[in-house]
Amino acid sequence: MFLGIDIGTSGVKAVVLDTHGAVVGQGVAALTVQRPHPLWSEQDPEDWWKATTAAVLAIDPEVRRSVRGIGLAGQMHGATLLGANDKPLRSAILWNDGRSFAECAALEETTGDFRTIGGNIVMPGFTAPKLEWVRRHEPEIFAQVATVLLPKDYVRLRMTGEKASDMSDSAGTLWLDVAGRRWSETLLAACGLTQAQMPRLVEGTDVAGTLRADIAEAWGIPQVPVAGGAGDNAGGAAGVGVVTDGKALLSLGTSGVIFVANDAFRPNPARAVHAFCHCLPDMWHQMSVHLSAASCIDWVARLTGASGAAELFQRAEAAGAANGPEIFLPYLSGERTPHNDAQVRGAFIGLDNDTDANRLAQAVLEGVAFALADGLDVLREAGTEVAELAVIGGGARSHYWGETLAAAMDVPLVYLQGGEVGPALGAARLAQIAVDGGTPAEVCVAPPVSHRIAPNAELVRRLAPKKATFKAAYSRISPLTASN
Numbered sequence: 001m002f003l004g005i006d007i008g009t010s011g012v013k014a015v016v017l018d019t020h021g022a023v024v025g026q027g028v029a030a031l032t033v034q035r036p037h038p039l040w041s042e043q044d045p046e047d048w049w050k051a052t053t054a055a056v057l058a059i060d061p062e063v064r065r066s067v068r069g070i071g072l073a074g075q076m077h078g079a080t081l082l083g084a085n086d087k088p089l090r091s092a093i094l095w096n097d098g099r100s101f102a103e104c105a106a107l108e109e110t111t112g113d114f115r116t117i118g119g120n121i122v123m124p125g126f127t128a129p130k131l132e133w134v135r136r137h138e139p140e141i142f143a144q145v146a147t148v149l150l151p152k153d154y155v156r157l158r159m160t161g162e163k164a165s166d167m168s169d170s171a172g173t174l175w176l177d178v179a180g181r182r183w184s185e186t187l188l189a190a191c192g193l194t195q196a197q198m199p200r201l202v203e204g205t206d207v208a209g210t211l212r213a214d215i216a217e218a219w220g221i222p223q224v225p226v227a228g229g230a231g232d233n234a235g236g237a238a239g240v241g242v243v244t245d246g247k248a249l250l251s252l253g254t255s256g257v258i259f260v261a262n263d264a265f266r267p268n269p270a271r272a273v274h275a276f277c278h279c280l281p282d283m284w285h286q287m288s289v290h291l292s293a294a295s296c297i298d299w300v301a302r303l304t305g306a307s308g309a310a311e312l313f314q315r316a317e318a319a320g321a322a323n324g325p326e327i328f329l330p331y332l333s334g335e336r337t338p339h340n341d342a343q344v345r346g347a348f349i350g351l352d353n354d355t356d357a358n359r360l361a362q363a364v365l366e367g368v369a370f371a372l373a374d375g376l377d378v379l380r381e382a383g384t385e386v387a388e389l390a391v392i393g394g395g396a397r398s399h400y401w402g403e404t405l406a407a408a409m410d411v412p413l414v415y416l417q418g419g420e421v422g423p424a425l426g427a428a429r430l431a432q433i434a435v436d437g438g439t440p441a442e443v444c445v446a447p448p449v450s451h452r453i454a455p456n457a458e459l460v461r462r463l464a465p466k467k468a469t470f471k472a473a474y475s476r477i478s479p480l481t482a483s484n
């Protein structure tokens with residue numbers, strides 16, 4: 001049996017799979033995000049560790065005793081800065097933190113190498129500009145940085161004592177030579193850093209360390225190997241069979257992501273398409289990334305007094321798709337693809353005297369779907385073909401949202417058993433390859449299909465005018481809402 005642990009933004013998910021990919025154990029523990037200033041988004045690394053321990057201990061002890069390997073996946077890009085004693089120097093700066101927009105412009109001006117070697121526009125979500133921000137605004141902390149780790153790699157350090165990272169997550173730092181799958185001294189030097197401050201690089205399917213004796217005892221798990229693992233999106237891809245060229249997924253977590261597997265490095269920085277390594281050797285991927293997706297559901301539920309996601313979906317369904325004039329721009333934390341705008345903020349437009357909580361709920365589901373449709377358009381305009389999307393993340397629990405998403409994006413959606421914890425599934429499968437061998441094609445097979453949603457032609461037609469208004473709204477809303 002293999003344990004996959006996903007350090008998500010809203011919580012840690014731990015899943016145990018048998019060698020055939022069947023789920024035999026599961027545990028979760030919630031996390032919160034701190035936003036002490038506009039644009040900021042942080043978590044305390046100690047909270048990742050506590051939530052990881054709680055999620056693992058929620059699994060049946062008998063199942064834990066049978067674990068033969070562990071894989072890690074996690075929210076990408078988070079800057080976790082450690083001093084010489086390997087203790088965090090400050091809270092981690094997360095993937096949806098927009099404070100470093102000025103540093104992004106400065107780094108882009110200094111060198112074009114981030115786009116060529118790194119394959120991407122410098123965006124505030126990535127780790128490199130976060131370190132540049134710390135260098136400028138917290139020089140006393142920057143001077144003490146001995147090691148920079150990503151969230152799941154900090155948890156790995158606590159589990160194994162090893163400082164290691166896989167290629168898919170490391171590419172999201174923007175210090176990786178993405179084609180060569182090695183640290184780029186050029187990109188590190190642009191931020192005043194060296195390779196000595198970076199973890200050792202491994203492939204996601206490699207063994208990267210062994211569970212420490214004290215942790216093994218506390219967790220009731222043998223001292224098993226821990227695999228390289230993955231950034232959460234690549235991990236989700238490994239979990240639902242998105243492991244060959246052209247296969248694609250839609251992740252509905254705190255963020256929304258369209259991920260396409262590639263058999264070559266295909267950078268396309270124009271319009272904020274991301275190009276990173278896959279967690280599998282000799283594979284890469286492209287992504288469109290949307291900073292607020294399922295998180296908008298929790299946000300509007302809180303705002304309107306709904307008890308949670310389930311009640312919110314009931315309210316939306318009562319309003320019905322494309323029935324009201326309300327349009328929601330989901331830029332609560334800014335946006336990456338296609339706008340690369342950390343400062344834009346969200347908006348409701350088209351409210352009238354009949355607007356009520358149900359219609360706001362429906363508008364939120366549609367607004368997130370329109371933002372994802374923008375991302376799919378950008379990928380398609382760049383020549384990437386997407387035939388269907390496997391759905392992963394917490395938002396995969398709603399069939400109703402799927403109907404709106406399929407129609408807004410005009411693409412078929414495939415729901416797979418366990419897809420809502422896709423990155424944890426993938427992490428467990430990477431552990432299986434690391435321990436038992438086997439190819440990704442043999443081990444990372446898609447779980448059984450639970451259902452499919454084809455775009456409903458009538459709903460596509462009825463959503464079209466709202467989608468056109470949504471597309472036109474960004475350029476008008478951006479200057480009115482800029483947060484700094």
Ligand SMILES: Nc1ncnc2c1ncn2[C@@H]1O[C@H](COP(=O)(O)OP(=O)(O)O)[C@@H](O)[C@H]1O
Pocket residue numbers: 007008009010011252253254255294295296297298309310313392393394395396397398420
């Ligand atoms: N029944 C449900 N239907 C749809 N979405 C849901 C449901 N329950 C929870 N969610 C959404 O799942 C999201 C969390 O998804 P998850 O993939 O775990 O995120 P992350 O990896 O960012 O922690 C929450 O924001 C919540 O809105």
Ligand SMILES: O=C(CO)[C@@H](O)[C@H](O)COP(=O)(O)O
Pocket residue numbers: 008009010074075076077095096125172231232233251253254255256257274289
């Ligand atoms: O920044 C990105 C990808 O570039 C996000 O997708 C994060 O990796 C967070 O993922 P979730 O917590 O939403 O799953």
